[in-house]
Amino acid sequence: GDVGGGSVGGGGGDDDVLKIGFVSTETGSSAPFGEANTYVIESMEQWFAEHPVTVDGAELSVEIVVKDSQSDSARAGEVAAELINSDGVDLVLTSSTPDITNPVSEQCEANSVPCISTVAPWQPFAIRDGDQPADLKYSYHAFWGLEDVSAVYADMWGQVENNGKAAGLFPNDPDGQAWSANFPALTEDTGVTIDDPGLYPNGTQDFSAQLSAFEGHDILVGVPIPPDFTTFWQQAGQQGYQPKVATIGKALLFPSSVEALGNAGDGLTSEVWWHPTAPFTSSLTGQTAQELADQYETDTGKQWTQPLGFAEALFEITVAAVQEAGSTDPDAITGALSTLEVSTVVGDIAWGADDSVPPYVAKTPLVGGQWRLDEGADEGTHPYELVVVSNTLAPEIPTGGEVEPLR
Amino acid sequence: MDWLNAGVQGVLLGGQYALLACGLSLIFGVMRIVNLAHGVLAVLAAYLSLFLVQQGLPLWLAVVVVVPVFAALGYAVQRGLFNPALAQVRARGAGGDSRGGGSRGAGELAPLLVSFGVAVALTSLLQEVFSADTRRIPTGDLASAGVPLGPLSVGLLPLITLVVAVAVIAGVQLFLARTPTGRAMRAVADDPGAAALTGVDPRHMYAVATAVAFATLALAGVFVGMSTQFSPGYGDLVLLFAFEAVIIGGLGSLWGTLAGGVVLGVAQTIGAQIDPQSGVLAGHLVFLAVLVVRPGGLLPRSVPA
Amino acid sequence: MSVPTVPPTGAPTITRGGRGSLIGAGGLALVVVLLAAVVPYVVTLGALSSLVMLFALVILGTTWNLLAGYGGIVSVGQQAYVGVGGYALIQLADAVGAPPWAAVLAAGVIGAAVALPTSYLVFRLAGGYLAIGTWVVAEVFRLVTMQIDGLGGGSGLSLTAFRGTDRVDRVAFVYWFALALMVAVVLGTYLLMRSRVGLGLTAIRDDRVAAGSLGVAVDRGRRLVYVAGSAGAALAGALIALSTLGVTPGSIYSVSWTAAMIFIVVVGGIGTIEGPLVGAVVYWALQQALAPLGTWYLVVLGVVAVAVVLLAPRGLWGLVAGRFQLFPTTYRVRSGRI
Amino acid sequence: MTVPLLQVAGVAKRFGRVVTARDVSFEVSAGEALGLVGPNGAGKTTLLDIVAGTRRADAGSVVLDGQDLTRLGAAARADLGVARSYQVPRPFAGLTVYENVLVGASFAGRRHGGDTRDRAWHALEVTGLAGAADTPSGSLRLLDRKRLEVARALATGPRLLLLDEIAGGLTERELPQVVGLVRRLRDDGVAVVWIEHVLHALLDVVDRLLCLAAGEVIAQGDPHEVIRSPEVVEVYLGSTVDSVPGESA
Amino acid sequence: MSVLEVTGLEVRYGDLLAVDGVGLTLAEGETLAVLGANGAGKSTLLAALAGTHLPAAGTVLLDGAAVTGMPAHRRVRRGVALVPEGRRLFGSLTVEENLLMGRYPRRPGPWDLRAVYDVFPHVAEMRDRRAAVLSGGQQQAVAIGRALLANPRVLLLDEVSLGLAPAVVTRIYDAVRRITAEGTTALVVEQDLDQALRVADRVQCLLRGRTVLEAPAAGLDREAVADAYFGITPDLRTQEN
Numbered sequence A: 001g002d003v004g005g006g007s008v009g010g011g012g013g014d015d016d017v018l019k020i021g022f023v024s025t026e027t028g029s030s031a032p033f034g035e036a037n038t039y040v041i042e043s044m045e046q047w048f049a050e051h052p053v054t055v056d057g058a059e060l061s062v063e064i065v066v067k068d069s070q071s072d073s074a075r076a077g078e079v080a081a082e083l084i085n086s087d088g089v090d091l092v093l094t095s096s097t098p099d100i101t102n103p104v105s106e107q108c109e110a111n112s113v114p115c116i117s118t119v120a121p122w123q124p125f126a127i128r129d130g131d132q133p134a135d136l137k138y139s140y141h142a143f144w145g146l147e148d149v150s151a152v153y154a155d156m157w158g159q160v161e162n163n164g165k166a167a168g169l170f171p172n173d174p175d176g177q178a179w180s181a182n183f184p185a186l187t188e189d190t191g192v193t194i195d196d197p198g199l200y201p202n203g204t205q206d207f208s209a210q211l212s213a214f215e216g217h218d219i220l221v222g223v224p225i226p227p228d229f230t231t232f233w234q235q236a237g238q239q240g241y242q243p244k245v246a247t248i249g250k251a252l253l254f255p256s257s258v259e260a261l262g263n264a265g266d267g268l269t270s271e272v273w274w275h276p277t278a279p280f281t282s283s284l285t286g287q288t289a290q291e292l293a294d295q296y297e298t299d300t301g302k303q304w305t306q307p308l309g310f311a312e313a314l315f316e317i318t319v320a321a322v323q324e325a326g327s328t329d330p331d332a333i334t335g336a337l338s339t340l341e342v343s344t345v346v347g348d349i350a351w352g353a354d355d356s357v358p359p360y361v362a363k364t365p366l367v368g369g370q371w372r373l374d375e376g377a378d379e380g381t382h383p384y385e386l387v388v389v390s391n392t393l394a395p396e397i398p399t400g401g402e403v404e405p406l407r
Numbered sequence B: 001m002d003w004l005n006a007g008v009q010g011v012l013l014g015g016q017y018a019l020l021a022c023g024l025s026l027i028f029g030v031m032r033i034v035n036l037a038h039g040v041l042a043v044l045a046a047y048l049s050l051f052l053v054q055q056g057l058p059l060w061l062a063v064v065v066v067v068p069v070f071a072a073l074g075y076a077v078q079r080g081l082f083n084p085a086l087a088q089v090r091a092r093g094a095g096g097d098s099r100g101g102g103s104r105g106a107g108e109l110a111p112l113l114v115s116f117g118v119a120v121a122l123t124s125l126l127q128e129v130f131s132a133d134t135r136r137i138p139t140g141d142l143a144s145a146g147v148p149l150g151p152l153s154v155g156l157l158p159l160i161t162l163v164v165a166v167a168v169i170a171g172v173q174l175f176l177a178r179t180p181t182g183r184a185m186r187a188v189a190d191d192p193g194a195a196a197l198t199g200v201d202p203r204h205m206y207a208v209a210t211a212v213a214f215a216t217l218a219l220a221g222v223f224v225g226m227s228t229q230f231s232p233g234y235g236d237l238v239l240l241f242a243f244e245a246v247i248i249g250g251l252g253s254l255w256g257t258l259a260g261g262v263v264l265g266v267a268q269t270i271g272a273q274i275d276p277q278s279g280v281l282a283g284h285l286v287f288l289a290v291l292v293v294r295p296g297g298l299l300p301r302s303v304p305a
Numbered sequence C: 001m002s003v004p005t006v007p008p009t010g011a012p013t014i015t016r017g018g019r020g021s022l023i024g025a026g027g028l029a030l031v032v033v034l035l036a037a038v039v040p041y042v043v044t045l046g047a048l049s050s051l052v053m054l055f056a057l058v059i060l061g062t063t064w065n066l067l068a069g070y071g072g073i074v075s076v077g078q079q080a081y082v083g084v085g086g087y088a089l090i091q092l093a094d095a096v097g098a099p100p101w102a103a104v105l106a107a108g109v110i111g112a113a114v115a116l117p118t119s120y121l122v123f124r125l126a127g128g129y130l131a132i133g134t135w136v137v138a139e140v141f142r143l144v145t146m147q148i149d150g151l152g153g154g155s156g157l158s159l160t161a162f163r164g165t166d167r168v169d170r171v172a173f174v175y176w177f178a179l180a181l182m183v184a185v186v187l188g189t190y191l192l193m194r195s196r197v198g199l200g201l202t203a204i205r206d207d208r209v210a211a212g213s214l215g216v217a218v219d220r221g222r223r224l225v226y227v228a229g230s231a232g233a234a235l236a237g238a239l240i241a242l243s244t245l246g247v248t249p250g251s252i253y254s255v256s257w258t259a260a261m262i263f264i265v266v267v268g269g270i271g272t273i274e275g276p277l278v279g280a281v282v283y284w285a286l287q288q289a290l291a292p293l294g295t296w297y298l299v300v301l302g303v304v305a306v307a308v309v310l311l312a313p314r315g316l317w318g319l320v321a322g323r324f325q326l327f328p329t330t331y332r333v334r335s336g337r338i
Numbered sequence D: 001m002t003v004p005l006l007q008v009a010g011v012a013k014r015f016g017r018v019v020t021a022r023d024v025s026f027e028v029s030a031g032e033a034l035g036l037v038g039p040n041g042a043g044k045t046t047l048l049d050i051v052a053g054t055r056r057a058d059a060g061s062v063v064l065d066g067q068d069l070t071r072l073g074a075a076a077r078a079d080l081g082v083a084r085s086y087q088v089p090r091p092f093a094g095l096t097v098y099e100n101v102l103v104g105a106s107f108a109g110r111r112h113g114g115d116t117r118d119r120a121w122h123a124l125e126v127t128g129l130a131g132a133a134d135t136p137s138g139s140l141r142l143l144d145r146k147r148l149e150v151a152r153a154l155a156t157g158p159r160l161l162l163l164d165e166i167a168g169g170l171t172e173r174e175l176p177q178v179v180g181l182v183r184r185l186r187d188d189g190v191a192v193v194w195i196e197h198v199l200h201a202l203l204d205v206v207d208r209l210l211c212l213a214a215g216e217v218i219a220q221g222d223p224h225e226v227i228r229s230p231e232v233v234e235v236y237l238g239s240t241v242d243s244v245p246g247e248s249a
Numbered sequence E: 001m002s003v004l005e006v007t008g009l010e011v012r013y014g015d016l017l018a019v020d021g022v023g024l025t026l027a028e029g030e031t032l033a034v035l036g037a038n039g040a041g042k043s044t045l046l047a048a049l050a051g052t053h054l055p056a057a058g059t060v061l062l063d064g065a066a067v068t069g070m071p072a073h074r075r076v077r078r079g080v081a082l083v084p085e086g087r088r089l090f091g092s093l094t095v096e097e098n099l100l101m102g103r104y105p106r107r108p109g110p111w112d113l114r115a116v117y118d119v120f121p122h123v124a125e126m127r128d129r130r131a132a133v134l135s136g137g138q139q140q141a142v143a144i145g146r147a148l149l150a151n152p153r154v155l156l157l158d159e160v161s162l163g164l165a166p167a168v169v170t171r172i173y174d175a176v177r178r179i180t181a182e183g184t185t186a187l188v189v190e191q192d193l194d195q196a197l198r199v200a201d202r203v204q205c206l207l208r209g210r211t212v213l214e215a216p217a218a219g220l221d222r223e224a225v226a227d228a229y230f231g232i233t234p235d236l237r238t239q240e241n
């Protein structure tokens, strides 16, 4: 036989089964990202059991193989290779943080298997070495970019009187690098200059150097990991640094991390990539965003999180692409993805439609939000609420108020 | 002014490291165990306190509960896991039954690997129980409160942490230096076999040492839990800093550990003041520099060859 | 002048390994032949990729055992060289354009070249100090790497040299190459330990001062071990990068590599050539079998580590093998005298 | 016996306040045995360390056969023919007795050429350890450990042999074996320096005696004269005066 | 009633039977010297009496109560104190702290710090030094002092002269004689026959783990004892257990 001919390879296997591989993050430091994945994968398995995918009149049963990246990029690449080469999946889904999406996409490129990824701004996904987007043939990414974040941020900052000076709190990780490399130029046009004292390593325990450099900056912007932001924000309080508006990516993503800030989380702003009030519905289940979020809260008892919609969207995209391709052949799926248009629970997604991004990137709508503390919240309900305060980029998503300056 | 501020903040940071390092130093000094589970155990203490606080206990009462619980846990862990592992170190040291294909047994690595196993398993168990979400022990306004100190403003919580660290270290140091039990503990550290000949049960004494270490670690865990957001894996992030504090200070010297924590803290803040990217790196470089100049640490209690 | 005041009486028979060892070695050779000539044709490409990880683990375990088990240098910082190897591979293959096999070997050489000056720092320390010191050195490597823009900073690098190659060719190449490398490393370690140098190294491990008084060049010996062990870690790092097609500083410089090495060596049986082989297979098999359990996988891993140390202190190999050695390094004296 | 094999001149060494050697000088020729006595803590072992190169002196020189060893490390000196035993034995616990001795024969012993294994075996036979060749050295009892110390040193085929308390704890009947071994070595042309508190054994074989107290040579020369000198009687052999080492510094 | 009574004691290291059916009795205030060649099993016997290496068979009665399987640290509290081979002081503790470790079992009795300093006046002078920097002879004195502070019923001394300068040996044994003269019951293992015969009331000779000679010390011939070491004196009253 041939080398590696022991069993199916990628794209092989039964023609009446759609085998989806999912590299999720269930353990390790990024595990909160994976919680929504786990929930959606389970409900999708039920859904597909009752609703097989119909392709050209033939019914495909759907099988989902999940592997845990353990929050480690080497492990992510390893399990992606296993999914492709041992499990023989037809395509690979993955999400959340470039540390995971990029190695998975590399494996898919090397093994000629389609890969659909999300929950990572497109710049750190696309730009892997040097400053040019990589030339990817099998990877398709759906998310927004830093130009969108900066526009949203600028709009939010415009709602609060400020001196046009912003302090940048960027870590030395893929997100921080992308933020610090792109943000200053992007916000300059809006009259805000960002002072970036340099990328600090994750896990930094003392931010007094940053705090002394930040004095006199009305705006704080950054993408720290949650523990680092808590450390920073507390030390800011202790050492008397008080910006008018603080817009923080990543660290404020999950309600639990905002809750962990105590009262100090009130009024912090952040980009919002998915919100239950958005007027979108799932192309698979027909659930609205609100229904999906409510269902999640009922089933898990936890507050809804933004990755939820995107986990759902990954499956919507998959089914649409396979139907468009008319088969599970990897090249056919890749071909279908390159021009795919689909309306998902996170909004309209279309590849090849936007010349300002690489052809394998499809952008999703982005708005801005502010965390508001509900002082009178009952025991057992969630004390913080995320209110949409900026929708210039996606007017279809309704706002719930204006940015209030920090107290 | 910035430099002064950086220095002061560094000292406060050092207090945090020293508090965490105190138990590490005790275990390292008495048993030569490099306890890799120290960080995650501190996190466990934080979770436990948080749980109690969520049950409605005031924080001080939670601490009063958690510290003795951890002392008991330390006693049990030592008797159940570390003592058997240490027995192998000694078996190897005495040559013991080393007959056979050159295989020498885990030897001095046994405690290291046991603590590693505990760390890995415990981290995952914590995640299973508490999920990977980040938490914090609520402190009201304490966490972000500052107190003016001359021209500077320093955090109240870090100040309290430093004071507690100094108090704990002084207490443990006094216990070791002045009480018969402390003396017996040092004797066991020198020669457990000879200590047994004076009526000390080395295994019990080791367990007492670990109990004390765990009590201090629980306290450190509570302070970690108040001052930052923690998740099951958070312990690894600060474990190395605590080790550095122990080693800079020198084996077996708790005052050294405090000094080590402060040196490391100041190195990090001053380093960050020079270049915000390099705070942690500067701490590491100062650590290595100290070791190059004084391979025994700053204040080693010179232990005989 | 010299000793022989008593005439040689009843010269002893000195043997190293017996028939058991020969049979065992034959068995091992057979396994290697099977791995080289049969396995690739009967398993999936995915299985081959994960076997590459097994081979890398064997190299990691074997070289860490060289360090700790034979050299007495308990380094917790070998991830420094895993990282150096990974980055060197990608730079050589992508930026310089070296063929992958040459890039891997060169990564090993670079690892050795970095280890040599580092050893002067590390050797000032001993015991727990050395363990923590090496860990800090590895952190310094990671932090410095993260500050070099050319190395991708905190994001790391992707390996692009393989883009466009046929995947079967790629997987097959990496597989055979890793297999050959593993065999070379294990055999090389064995021959080293069997040689006079190996005897000297064991003496250094047991008592440095006494070894010195008997003419063993202690510093040179330890340095040799450190440099060779680090070169091995760098080779493994290069293989890992080759197989995962990229590196990120957090992952390739992760202390979990060293944790894996310690697990492999101690669980397998330290101070033997066979131990790390057994340990690597156990570690890899646990990973393969239990990874779907998510969190519980690590719980099991931790419990296995504790259980083996406490219940089988000489490791799994010590448990099954007793006096038997597949790779005989010790001498047995059958005295001519009574 | 014209040019001494070993020339130690003006050696000084202190640990903090404790002086363990102050301007110590002595010589030993090939085929000569020098006994080294003195109160506990006088600095005998330290002096041996300095000659063997495991410790560096603060001042002074060590010359072997006209070659200055002062800057050489222990291994280099072993290569030149200096061998020693340790007062507190230091076996390679992970190796068998035979392998322990093989280390001596394979490194410093290599300069003799010939078969390493034979040399190792002879050293075992001479010291009466041949029967224990396969025993893991870690499980030897104290006396056999001391024997192993001597065997390892012999396996290097030394020109200068430094022995540190190899007779302590032996019975009256065992002592003559040790004495005989030292005598044979000396007669073969090896220079021997032997530290020993078991005086009658020492006096049986040494050609000269040197007495050290608090780091200073207080008597040197004919063994029986040295042993009768008042200072030696006072600080070493027994009188009311308490010799507190280092204290006189 | 005898303070210590041992019958049929067997102690093993793996397959090796190091002490093979030894019996002995120690009356109050008596000093017994145990003699024998290297490896005869003397230290092993003491280890079994002190509880650092538990016997495989036989009984050890202390004041009539069985302590055979009791670990060392509990046996000290009952009054068995061993001065081990090689002194084994706590190097990082001061001399006085080392002595105070002897007080750990808190047994009442005549020995306190003052009494020990009286016997070893030179030790008093260096009470604040770390034990590690003492010379061998000084260490030996501290080790004996430490054992005395436990106010033992039985003091076990294992080759306390090993590696000591002649002057020191004399002084140490002077002290031992003074201690036993004050009524402390002692069991002494000693290679130096002259010293042993001078300090002991009775001697017991071991050969390969068995008792080969038991006799009062007074008038005993050195040569006879030495012969017994090697089992070449059938005419002496030997006792096989």
Ligand SMILES: Nc1ncnc2c1ncn2[C@@H]1O[C@H](COP(=O)(O)OP(=O)(O)OP(=O)(O)O)[C@@H](O)[C@H]1O
Pocket (backbone or CB within 6 Å): D015, D018, D020, D038, D039, D040, D041, D042, D043, D044, D045, D046, D047, D087, D245, D246, E132, E133, E134, E135, E136, E137, E163
């Ligand atoms: N590393 C060290 N640090 C401090 N003091 C030391 C050190 N090594 C030895 N000493 C001291 O130096 C002195 C001489 O020690 P040395 O071992 O040479 O004595 P010695 O003559 O061999 O005694 P003995 O007959 O008891 O073996 C002693 O007081 C000892 O405590």
Ligand SMILES: Nc1ncnc2c1ncn2[C@@H]1O[C@H](COP(=O)(O)OP(=O)(O)OP(=O)(O)O)[C@@H](O)[C@H]1O
Pocket (backbone or CB within 6 Å): D139, D140, D141, D142, D143, D169, E013, E016, E018, E036, E037, E038, E039, E040, E041, E042, E043, E044, E045
């Ligand atoms: N830890 C041990 N492991 C194995 N065998 C041992 C051990 N200790 C002693 N032995 C053996 O037990 C026997 C008795 O040893 P022991 O030390 O009791 O003799 P001893 O009479 O005290 O001799 P010495 O005069 O040398 O001190 C010896 O054959 C010795 O080899």
Ligand SMILES: [Mg+2]
Pocket (backbone or CB within 6 Å): D044, D045, D046, D087, D164
């Ligand atoms: Mg000496």
Ligand SMILES: [Mg+2]
Pocket (backbone or CB within 6 Å): E042, E043, E044, E085, E158, E159
């Ligand atoms: Mg003995």
